[in-house]
Amino acid sequence: MVAVADGGVTMVAAEPDVRMPCFADVLVAQARLRAHLAPTPLHHAERFGCWLKLESLQRTGSYKVRGALNALLAARERGDRRTVVAASAGNHAQGLAWAAHRLGVQAITVMPKCAPATKIAGVAHWGATVRLHGDSYDETRTFAADLATQNGWRLLPAFDDADVIAGQGTVGLELAPFAPDVVLVPIGGGGLAAGIVLALKSMREGAPANRRVRVVGAQVEGVDAMARALRGDVASREPAITLADGVRVKEAGVLTRRVLADLLDDLVIVREAELRETLVRLALEEHVVAEGAGALALAAGRRVAGRRKCAIVSGGNLDASVLAALLADVRPRPPRRPRRRHREGDDEPALAPASTRLHRTLHPIPAQRTPFEELPA
Amino acid sequence: MVAVADGGVTMVAAEPDVRMPCFADVLVAQARLRAHLAPTPLHHAERFGCWLKLESLQRTGSYKVRGALNALLAARERGDRRTVVAASAGNHAQGLAWAAHRLGVQAITVMPKCAPATKIAGVAHWGATVRLHGDSYDETRTFAADLATQNGWRLLPAFDDADVIAGQGTVGLELAPFAPDVVLVPIGGGGLAAGIVLALKSMREGAPANRRVRVVGAQVEGVDAMARALRGDVASREPAITLADGVRVKEAGVLTRRVLADLLDDLVIVREAELRETLVRLALEEHVVAEGAGALALAAGRRVAGRRKCAIVSGGNLDASVLAALLADVRPRPPRRPRRRHREGDDEPALAPASTRLHRTLHPIPAQRTPFEELPA
Numbered sequence: 001m002v003a004v005a006d007g008g009v010t011m012v013a014a015e016p017d018v019r020m021p022c023f024a025d026v027l028v029a030q031a032r033l034r035a036h037l038a039p040t041p042l043h044h045a046e047r048f049g050c051w052l053k054l055e056s057l058q059r060t061g062s063y064k065v066r067g068a069l070n071a072l073l074a075a076r077e078r079g080d081r082r083t084v085v086a087a088s089a090g091n092h093a094q095g096l097a098w099a100a101h102r103l104g105v106q107a108i109t110v111m112p113k114c115a116p117a118t119k120i121a122g123v124a125h126w127g128a129t130v131r132l133h134g135d136s137y138d139e140t141r142t143f144a145a146d147l148a149t150q151n152g153w154r155l156l157p158a159f160d161d162a163d164v165i166a167g168q169g170t171v172g173l174e175l176a177p178f179a180p181d182v183v184l185v186p187i188g189g190g191g192l193a194a195g196i197v198l199a200l201k202s203m204r205e206g207a208p209a210n211r212r213v214r215v216v217g218a219q220v221e222g223v224d225a226m227a228r229a230l231r232g233d234v235a236s237r238e239p240a241i242t243l244a245d246g247v248r249v250k251e252a253g254v255l256t257r258r259v260l261a262d263l264l265d266d267l268v269i270v271r272e273a274e275l276r277e278t279l280v281r282l283a284l285e286e287h288v289v290a291e292g293a294g295a296l297a298l299a300a301g302r303r304v305a306g307r308r309k310c311a312i313v314s315g316g317n318l319d320a321s322v323l324a325a326l327l328a329d330v331r332p333r334p335p336r337r338p339r340r341r342h343r344e345g346d347d348e349p350a351l352a353p354a355s356t357r358l359h360r361t362l363h364p365i366p367a368q369r370t371p372f373e374e375l376p377a
Numbered sequence: 378m379v380a381v382a383d384g385g386v387t388m389v390a391a392e393p394d395v396r397m398p399c400f401a402d403v404l405v406a407q408a409r410l411r412a413h414l415a416p417t418p419l420h421h422a423e424r425f426g427c428w429l430k431l432e433s434l435q436r437t438g439s440y441k442v443r444g445a446l447n448a449l450l451a452a453r454e455r456g457d458r459r460t461v462v463a464a465s466a467g468n469h470a471q472g473l474a475w476a477a478h479r480l481g482v483q484a485i486t487v488m489p490k491c492a493p494a495t496k497i498a499g500v501a502h503w504g505a506t507v508r509l510h511g512d513s514y515d516e517t518r519t520f521a522a523d524l525a526t527q528n529g530w531r532l533l534p535a536f537d538d539a540d541v542i543a544g545q546g547t548v549g550l551e552l553a554p555f556a557p558d559v560v561l562v563p564i565g566g567g568g569l570a571a572g573i574v575l576a577l578k579s580m581r582e583g584a585p586a587n588r589r590v591r592v593v594g595a596q597v598e599g600v601d602a603m604a605r606a607l608r609g610d611v612a613s614r615e616p617a618i619t620l621a622d623g624v625r626v627k628e629a630g631v632l633t634r635r636v637l638a639d640l641l642d643d644l645v646i647v648r649e650a651e652l653r654e655t656l657v658r659l660a661l662e663e664h665v666v667a668e669g670a671g672a673l674a675l676a677a678g679r680r681v682a683g684r685r686k687c688a689i690v691s692g693g694n695l696d697a698s699v700l701a702a703l704l705a706d707v708r709p710r711p712p713r714r715p716r717r718r719h720r721e722g723d724d725e726p727a728l729a730p731a732s733t734r735l736h737r738t739l740h741p742i743p744a745q746r747t748p749f750e751e752l753p754a
Contacts, residue, residue, distance in 0.1 A: 041418035043434050047502075056664040057420050118661060125424075280697070284495060287433040287693030289664035316664030320657070324704035327697040 020255060021162040023202035026169035026195060029070040033167065036069060036102065039174045042310070045286045050184075050301045051310040053175060056290055060122060062246070062315030063171055063192055064088075064158075065095035070167030071156055072099045082154045083108060087144035089137045089188075089246050090119030091315050092158040097128030108153065110144040112136055116245065116291075116319045136239070137188075138250040159191030160253035168192045172199025175310060180213055182306030184297035186314050187217040187226045187267070188247030190256030196312075197263035217260070217267040218300035220244050220275060226252040227267050230260065243275055243322070244292030246315060268300040275299050280330040282313070283323070291318040397632060398539040400579035403546035403572060406447040410544065413446060413479065416551045419687070422663045427561075427678045428687040430552060433667055437499060439623070439692030440548055440569055441465075441535075442472035447544030448533055449476045460485060460530045464521035466514045466565075466623055467496030468692050469535040474505035485530065487521040489513055493622065493668075493696045514566075515613070515627040536568030537630035545569045549576025552687060557590055559683030561674035563691050564594040564603045564644070565624030567633030573689075574640035594637070594644040595677035597621050597652060603629040604644050607637065620652055620699070621669030623692060645677035652676050657707040659690070660700070668695040 037059060043052045055063040072084065083106040086096045093109035100107035107128040111120060112135055123130050134140045137158070148155035157164060168191050175183060176199065183200065185193040197215050219227050222240025229252040236250045275292060278299040282288045290298075290313045297311035414436060420429045432440040449461065460483040463473045470486035477484035484505040488497060489512055500507050511517045514535070525532035534541060545568050552560060553576065560577065562570040574592050596604050599617025606629040613627045652669060655676040659665045667675075667690045674688035 038421070041420070041431075041434070043418070044415070046436065054418075057418070059423065061662075061664055283666050283700070284695075284697055285438075287438055287666040289660050289666055318661075320661055320704040323660070324701045327701035327704070 019162045020258065021165045021169070021194070021198060023198050025162060025166035026173060026199045026202075029066070029163070029166040030170045030173050032070055032073045033066060033170055037066065040171075042175075042178060043286065043288070045282075045298070047285050048281075048298060048301065049309070050298060051178070051180070051308065052286070052288065052298065053171060053310055053312045054288065055171065056288060056294055056313050056316030058315075060091070060094040060098045060126075061317045062091035062095065062291075062294075063168055063312070064091040064315070065098050066170050067159075067161075067164035067167035067191060067195070068092060068095035068156065069099035069102070070170075071161065071163035072096075072103050072105055074163045075154065076103065076105075080154065081105065082152065084156050085110070085144050085148045085151075085153045086156045086158065087111075087137065087140040087142075088115075088158050089248060090115045090122075091246055091317060092156075093128070093130070094119060094122040094126070094317070096156060097123045097126035100128055101126040108147065110134075110140045110147070112140050114245070116317060116322070118319050119317050122317060136250060137248065138236070157253075159189030159194075160255050161191075162255065165191050165195045165198070165255060165259070167195070169195025169199040171312060172196035176200060178308070178310065180306075180308045180310040182304055182309045183213060183215045184268075184301050184304065184309065184311040185215060185217055186244070186247055186293045186296035186312065187219050187260075188223075188244075188249045188293065189253045190217075190226050190260055191253065192312065192314060193217050193226075193264060194253075194256040194259040197259060201263045214265040214304075214306070215263070216300065216304050217264055218296045219267065219269055220247065220296065221269055221271050223248055224269060225249055226257065226260065227269065228252075229257045230264070230267065240272075242272060242292060243279070243326075244296050246291060246293030247296065266304070268303050270296060270299045276326060276330050277332050280326050281332045283327065284332070288313060289316045289318060289323065291315050396539045397635065398542045398546070398571070398575060400575055402539060402543035403550060403576045403579075406443070406540070406543040407547045407550050409447055409450045410443060410547055414443065417548075419552075419555060420663070420665070422659075422675070424662050425658075425675060425678065426686070427675060428555070428557070428685065429663070429665065429675065430548060430687055430689045431665065432548065433665060433671055433690050433693030435692075437468070437471040437475045437503075438694045439468035439472065439668075439671075440545055440689070441468040441692070442475050443547050444536075444538075444541035444544035444568060444572075445469060445472035445533065446476035446479070447547075448538065448540035449473075449480050449482055451540045452531065453480065457531065458482065460528070461533050462487070462521050462525045462528075462530045463533045463535065464488075464514065464517040465492075465535050466625060467492045467499075468623055468694060469533075470505070470507070471496060471499040471503070471694070473533060474500045474503035477505055478503040485524065487511075487517045487524070489517050491622070493694060493699070495696050496694045499694060513616070513627060514625065534630075536566030536571075537632050538568075539632065542568050542572045542575070542632060542636070544572065546572025546576040548689060549573035553577060555685070555687065557683075557685045557687040559681055559686045560590060560592045561645075561678050561681065561686065561688040562592060562594055563621070563624055563670045563673040563689065564596050564637075565600075565621075565626045565670065566630045567594075567603050567637055568630065569689065569691060570594050570603075570641060571630075571633040571636040574636060578640045591642040591681075591683070592640070593677065593681050594641055595674045596644060596646055597624065597673065598646055598648050600625055601646060602626055603634065603637065604646065605629075606634045607641070607644065617649075619649060619669060620656070620703075621673050623668060623670030624673065643681070645680050647673060647676045653703060653707050654709050657703050658709045660704070661709070665690060666693045666695060666700065668692050
């Protein structure tokens with residue numbers, strides 16, 4: 001119930017009276033980030049029938065750098081130059097480390113012991129201090145909060161923070177000119193999804209008249225804190241083990257839940273096998289390395305109809321051993337054959353005799369199958 | 378010595394009197410392709426200090442579709458709707474299959490038996506006929522030429538053709554506004570490099586005043602037909618076995634060699650181990666899946682100084698098993714640590730006592746090393 005004033009920003013101590021982010025915050029974030037981060041590419045994944053917003057090509061390999069940098073820049077504007085501490089499954093820590101390096105701020109990150117080595121190395125690369133503690137994001141969060149209190153550092157939440165949400169929302173602003181009809185977003189704590197719905201669906205003045213776009217969240221079976229929270233079940237539950245370590249949280253955010261309860265259109269639950277297959281197909285067919293959470297929105301995409309569908313590939317930080325094992329184990333079904341176009345050459349003579357021989361050594365053309373059919377056990 | 382008239386275009390029978398492509402051809406190709414292919418993204422590979430032109434995100438996963446589509450569109454303008462046959466290590470076949478599907482032209486492709494399964498599947502996916510023959514590009518080429526003669530089909534060369542070179546040159550036109558000072562290009566037969574030097578370094582009227590850009594070719598040790606040809610040694614020699622199957626040709630093109638002899642600035646030979654390490658680092662650090670030839674230009678990049686260096690990631694079609702094996706085998710040296718920025722937080726108090734404990738469990742920060750140092754055997 002108590003709101004604590006902290007360097008000019010109202011921080012959340014209990015549920016009510018939190019500073020809710022709004023569309024204007026996302027616009028301000030975009031103005032702040034412009035000098036540091038270029039927009040990421042939008043790639044047409046032809047065989048998936050879906051566009052991909054490639055945050056895997058973002059600095060530090062995930063969208064998280066947007067929120068972290070926005071929060072540090074906002075703090076600098078307020079004259080707050082304290083050391084920043086963050087708990088993170090990995091990508092928030094990397095984003096913070098990069099932003100802190102760029103702005104010359106001291107950063108300490110706490111990551112769960114099971115964090116991928118590539119994410120840990122990424123943080124160390126940018127000169128931030130790394131501490132490994134706990135087995136899930138929630139344990140590391142408690143520990144980071146204690147460190148902050150003991151040392152007078154600033155605790156930067158991974159998602160439940162107005163500046164962080166506004167920073168992630170800049171992904172949505174970059175999508176707006178493309179005018180998608182469906183945007184698919186992976187949800188862990190909900191920071192990215194909250195930012196994107198604010199950017200694309202907010203009715204505030206100055207917002208794009210874009211209410212028609214549907215924003216659909218994606219979660220993994222058994223790692224669905226937000227889906228439960230939106231149904232009113234806010235009990236903390238141990239999430240299932242998943243390839244998508246980046247979205248593995250016990251509890252959805254408070255701010256994010258409020259925003260999403262208002263503006264999110266739908267939420268799709270994806271099976272682990274679908275996630276694995278999508279990740280492998282992304283690498284082999286689209287030449288995009290996505291981490292588990294990064295493949296999640298695209299995996300959800302097959303359940304959602306749309307003409308200009310866009311899935312956020314939220315990040316690409318994956319351990320070499322994990323990717324190698326997936327490439328060896330998962331044999332994706334061949335994709336749907338393309339629809340025949342009118343053959344302008346239909347009046348051409350049929351293949352000459354020599355071509356009869358030719359057909360005997362043809363590479364067998366895969367039968368037409370829908371992708372994502374049940375994987376063999 | 379004999380030039381054979383073929384549907385309005387002069388074809389090469391022996392060396393002289395060939396139709397040389399020029400800057401205007403590249404401009405025309407760009408106008409033709411605009412309706413079909415979007416420009417590919419330019420990605421800043423921060424840890425490499427190099428920009429990447431991601432043709433791995435091109436339709437069919439490589440730049441080859443540009444040349445093939447330009448050649449088919451040019452043929453359509455001339456009223457030539459014959460079945461097209463092509464020999465290809467894989468990507469040219471995929472590009473042709475995609476273009477033929479799009480324009481409703483019949484396409485037959487001949488690929489060497491060792492072509493990656495992913496490339497073969499890519500061709501079949503677009504409905505083209507695939508024939509596996511021979512062990513190298515050169516053997517498949519002879520076979521494809523025989524097929525064309527027997528059946529009255531049009532033979533579409535993979536690189537030694539003015540329309541194909543002009544199509545590939547559109548990569549260079551897309552780079553021009555970025556004003557790179559160095560462009561690194563992988564060279565097999567030389568089609569991509571020839572197109573790019575025409576686009577960026579041609580002095581013809583209407584060309585960008587861009588003579589200052591240096592275009593540097595990259596070849597693999599033992600797979601250096603163009604390097605030898607440019608030194609005057611045009612003898613056909615069996616190329617070494619390499620990860621970069623896409624550039625594995627015995628003989629450089631005739632047209633391409635003429636263009637490159639005039640306009641290419643330099644040529645770097647890359648060791649196989651450097652190529653392997655670069656490919657793995659591209660996947661893990663930049664989240665880009667490149668095939669062997671696609672990692673070649675970036676591998677050459679460390680030998681070339683430049684402020685706005687750009688390497689062409691020419692393609693991303695790599696077999697799952699090859700990528701899995703590389704990820705398991707190759708352990709890249711950690712990248713250079715970033716340079717310290719001025720720390721605005723230097724006047725902050727030193728870390729409080731609690732943080733002393735913290736330092737004991739730090740993740741070890743990798744020592745500063747130059748990437749690409751000799752790999753362990």
